[in-house]
Amino acid sequence: MADTSKFGACCESLKEAMTGEDFEPLIAAGDDGILYMSVGLAEMEDKETGMIDHPIFFCPFCGTQVQTPEEVDAKGGGTA
Numbered sequence: 001m002a003d004t005s006k007f008g009a010c011c012e013s014l015k016e017a018m019t020g021e022d023f024e025p026l027i028a029a030g031d032d033g034i035l036y037m038s039v040g041l042a043e044m045e046d047k048e049t050g051m052i053d054h055p056i057f058f059c060p061f062c063g064t065q066v067q068t069p070e071e072v073d074a075k076g077g078g079t080a
Contacts, residue, residue: 006066007035011063027056032075035066 007029008015017027026038036053037060044050054071058065 005048010059010066011065014059014066017061028033028061034075 008018028039029035034055037056038051039054040052042052
């Protein structure tokens with residue numbers, strides 16, 4: 001798992017959302033170092049259900065910028 005110490009420093013709510021022990025967090029840092037939010041479900045080729053993740057740029061709780069589109073693109077998570 002990626003070093004997530006840089007994410008969650010803006011507010012306690014984001015930190016709590018990322019560290020839920022009773023469930024799979026919907027906001028998490030990927031192995032690529034990008035902060036993602038799960039935004040949907042999709043049926044995969046093997047008929048299993050998979051999560052659709054999208055990079056987030058601002059904390060959904062306090063609005064602090066947590067990463068830039070350029071940082072995401074540099075880490076390989078860009079969509080362009």
